[in-house]
Amino acid sequence: MILKNLKIYPDSCLFLDRDGVINKRIIDGYVTQANEFIFEEKALEAIKILSNIFKYVVIITNQQGIGKGIFTQEELELVHKKMMEDILKNKGRIDAIFYAPQLASENHADRKPGTGMPSKAKIKFPLINLQHSVMVGDSISDMQMGRAIGATNILISESSSIQENLYDYKFKLLFDFANELLSIFESKNQY
Ligand SMILES: [Mg+2]
Structure with missing residues (x-):
């Protein structure tokens, strides 16, 4: 998709x-340890590009496997430690990671579609x-969470049943979004 009307400001955060x-x-499963964490195609390159464009890059992730007792917060943090090492090695940057360990049935504000995690980022x-x-x-x-905070929504999907009014742009990979954004910045000499 062409990013026609997307504006990036100094105070924009990439969630x-x-x-x-x-x-x-992992379909019907969870990443419970670092060796189960496999980067998507060109995701490391994408994060490098995006961390040069956005002043803030924040991961917000639902991890109810913790609430279910499948893995612990300590195990999740080990997965994230390895992820961050790989991102830094590839010249990318993540400014913060927030995760929601609660069960879906708890309807906790931190768990997406709740807006607790972006609120924490703002704090x-x-x-x-x-x-x-x-x-x-x-x-x-x-997408529901993005709508609730008034952000621009980018859906990453090959084919999706998500209704079109819930997202603004759709790409197959994070890299495709990053690459498209980079080409706009280069053409405007903003990058
Ligand atoms: Mg997901």
């Missing part, structure tokens, strides 16, 4: 969902303007 955007989603980085921000995700809950 990234994790599973299905940064790493390959950590008060200059963030949520309405200038961009939410990238592969699930309906990501």
Whole structure:
């Protein structure tokens, strides 16, 4: 998709969902340890590009496997430690990671489509303007959350049953979005 009307401001935050955007989603399962965390195609390159464009890059991820007792917060943090090492090695940057360990049945505000995680990002980085921000995700809950904070929604999906009014742009990979954004910045000499 062409990013016709997407404006990036100094106070825009890039919110990234994790599973299905940064790493390959395990269908009906969870990433419980680092060796199960497989980056999506060209995701590391995408994060490098995007961290040069956005002043804030924040991962927000639902991880109810913790609530279910399938893995612990400590195990999740080990997965994220390895992920961050790989991102840094590839010249990318993530400014913060927020995760929601609660069960879906708890309807906790932190769990997407709740807006607790972007609110926490705003507390950590008060200059963030949520309405200038961009939410990238592969699930309906990501898109609903993005709508709730007034962000621009990027759906990552090959074919999707998610209704079109829930997202603004759709790409197959995070890299495709990053690459399209980069070409706009290069053509405007903003990058
Ligand atoms: Mg996802």
